[in-house]
Amino acid sequence: MSFDVFLNFDGDCREAAAFYATVFQVDAPHDVMTFEQNPESAPVDKDRILYASIPVFGATLMMSDCPSGAPFVKGTNVSLTLGSADPAEITRVFDALAAGGTAVMPLQKTFFSDLFGMVCDKFGIYWQLSQAPD
Secondary structure, eight states, rough: OOEEEEEESSSOHHHHHHHHHHHTTTTSSEEEEEEGTTTTTSSTTTTEEEEEEEEEEEEEEEEEOTTTOOOOOTTTTTTEEESSHHHHHHHHHHHHTTSSEEEEEEEEESSSSEEEEEOOOTTTTTEEEEEOOO
């Protein structure tokens, strides 16, 4: 199982990714994808970053811009991410975190994962869970 961090930005993800790559001495952000490259929907914010990542001390720092107009509050734009090859474990952890909390995005198949969901637990912590390959 992996445990990583996901940061959201309001249009300055590209700048933030470059900054963090410099801070953590990584050549460049990895897997950069814009909203325009999303195969599942028509792009509204084609130049905003849908996904970028950098390795940090054995973990992955993942980043994205929020779609324009989406609620964004600096300081609360962090979610913890869990990845596992075991769909039963993803489902168990998702259900446990959702108890007393809110399923923001129910577990479902996406273009990047066979099983992905987002939940805000009863303490207000946001989590992303994804079935990841072994």
